[in-house]
Amino acid sequence: MARRFAALGASVVVCDVDDDGGAETVRLLQETGAVALFINCDVADANAVARLHDEIVSRFGRLDCAVNNAGIGGPWERIESYPRDGWERVLAVNLSGVFYCLQEQLKRMADSSGAIVNISSIAGKRGLPYQAAYTASKHGVIGLTRVAAQEAARCNIRVNAVCPVYTHTPLFEPMIADNPRRAEKMKERIPLRRFAHPQEIADTVTWLCSDQARFITGQALNVDGGMTA
Template identity: 40%
Template sequence: MTQGPGSLEGKVALITGASSGIGAAAARVFAREGARVVLVARREDRLAELSAELRAGGAQASHCAGDVQISADVERAVSHAVQTYGRLDVAFNNAGAGGDVAPLHLLEDAAYDLVMDTNVRGVWNCLRHEIRAMTAHGGSIVNTSSVAGLVAPSVPAPYIAAKHAVIGLTKAAAVECAADGVRVNAIAPGLTRSEMVEDWFARVPGQQAKSMASAPQNRMAEPEEVAEAAAWLCSERASFVTGATLPVDGGRTTW
């Protein structure tokens, strides 16, 4: 899904989880495609560094540190986008947490709460504030689910439950917002190079080889490959796509 130059030309885009992995890759891809980007994550030092890199390359970029679990933080980030660039056209709700690696009957409540609050409440908070900013002129929102939102791979149960819930929120929002010209879709990445995945491999012996063999392409995605799919869904090239979940998984969910 390589984008031609300018597929997001002039759009104002908010990206959560932008301090690393898919989110940071999306910041670069969206900016390359002409978007003015607002980067959101908890680690402000990383956001500042990435924003500076994008501006040095000629993009319009700013950042707003915040935690998607906190509604007020998301509201502040959306307000920052509107006040800085005049509107919000595109949002990529990508922030997420993987949680502890253990069978569900051995997990404590805190492990469940962290995953659900980040991955589900976080998307919930983002959708509410983003939709309010878009209803007057339309827009496009993409939520990051996972292949764990489609099947039950060897990842913790709370993560599977959370990523299924993201797809449900995506469908509900897509139906509710269609009349306002707001499209809402999800991507379902498979194994992708990221801090979360590297940490998982470090904690579970043999998991990397098992995961690499779980899809026909027998490899890990680079973050940019997933970001390209999100950029396409956010662009007008996907104008008749809403309520969909796009697997970006190297064929993981085909067998």
């Protein structure tokens, strides 16, 4: 997503708890001549999220678009035995993280309009067994998106969610790495018969942030090869 925004001419601030990954992403962007900056931020820490947004505005003057993408999978367990610390951490990152980011972004976009995309999941539209925390957090992201869209519309700020199906990223690859049969069964549930590529999610996100999507707000758009159809 950072590369796609940079290719479209945006100055990009990359935020993550992973310093090496963030630095590598920024290096790739800068190699193409883009303006890019990495700032370490744990989105589960409200104070860190506020400092992050202060720094973005002090360096670049304003914030036009934001993508709230940080997320973790958490434990796989039945609800009866689901570890509570796992529950709390998944909700802290995936749901409170989006809430803290929205608070800071909406404040800073209020005078100038803007577009925000929150990354939910197909797990925001249906329950995934053994993934109670992830499913609850991603349903919550859609709820927050709908509230934010209605509250922010008067400032011409659009807020949407994107709900990807299984996508080839470091979060997903370990789930199928040692089980090709499982991967095939998962693909059978997707009418287009494959998993998503990160570029396909990025294209949707940048489109939602663009003027082409200027009348779209409060939506939770599935990018799922037809799975939820």
